[in-house]
Amino acid sequence: MNPPSARLLTKTQAASYCGLSPATFGGVCPVKPIALGEGVRMHRYDVRDIDNWIDGFKTGGAVPPSKFEELINKL
Template sequence: MATTNLNISVIDKRMMKQSEAASYTGLPVKYFKATCPVRPVELKQGTLLWDRKDIDLWIDGVKSGSVTETRDEILGRL
């Protein structure tokens, strides 16, 4: 009887495109754009990427109640 081995290596991406970052948070892209205070980084000209660690910090802040943005601050990012 033949046996087969399958080796899978998974590397978690640290930097994500906007759609990936929105999916990571479980939010629709439109809502992510309007509410996420994390600033993207331009590692490659014309490509904005969001840092997973910064998103995690934002979510942790929301969970602990330390994030208090005003409506004007959110609208200012739009």
């Protein structure tokens, strides 16, 4: 896959970049979007943050828990 041409991605673009559906991406990715304005439509994901999250799987380093894991841990 070619790297994205923009550094900041919509949720759909970020999910595609990771090879995930938007619903799965929202459930497993702990990267928080940057609010560029009012409303969810103005949220953008930084490619560098996504890359760091993915790299954490390869290095065996501490990977932040996903939203799903956070909810399960609260039970």
